[in-house]
Amino acid sequence: MDRILSSGQEHSPKRAAVKSKDTTPELFVRRLVHSLGYRYRLHVRSLPGTPDLVFPRLRKVINVNGCFWHMHGCARCRVPSSRRDYWIGKMQRNAARDKRTQRQLRRDGWGVMVIWECQIGASREDQLRTRIAGFLGKSEQGTSSQEG
Numbered sequence: 001m002d003r004i005l006s007s008g009q010e011h012s013p014k015r016a017a018v019k020s021k022d023t024t025p026e027l028f029v030r031r032l033v034h035s036l037g038y039r040y041r042l043h044v045r046s047l048p049g050t051p052d053l054v055f056p057r058l059r060k061v062i063n064v065n066g067c068f069w070h071m072h073g074c075a076r077c078r079v080p081s082s083r084r085d086y087w088i089g090k091m092q093r094n095a096a097r098d099k100r101t102q103r104q105l106r107r108d109g110w111g112v113m114v115i116w117e118c119q120i121g122a123s124r125e126d127q128l129r130t131r132i133a134g135f136l137g138k139s140e141q142g143t144s145s146q147e148g
């Protein structure tokens with residue numbers, strides 16, 4: 001867990017797997033969440049879509065989505081000029097699956113947060129931390145001393 005890939009971050013969408021594990025944006029989010037004091041499980045296969053970060057006690061999940069593969073619609077989503085139909089079809093299927101799994105999760109009572117690749121970066125760290133803390137609510141630790 002201590003080893004973090006420090007170099008070789010790829011911007012080419014062709015190199016990024018559809019649902020690659022341990023991608024750099026996800027590590028960034030994990031580190032943030034960890035620093036906030038939350039505990040999570042990774043890639044829980046028993047849940048729809050295998051969410052990236054799962055908070056069982058809070059019944060919440062966070063997905064870290066690559067902009068290209070999940071059709072965010074931002075500047076990172078430019079479709080390669082060759083084989084456009086292939087890429088667009090692939091992206092649309094991914095986006096449709098995202099919607100479906102989110103609906104399933106919400107129907108089962110899970111809170112779902114999506115963090116996009118383009119929203120991640122050192123300059124946005126504070127903003128993202130605030131968003132995550134707002135989504136997850138009170139930290140699991142540090143608030144229990146007054147209770148019980």
Ligand SMILES: [Zn+2]
Pocket residue numbers: 067072073074075076116117118119
């Ligand atoms: Zn984006």
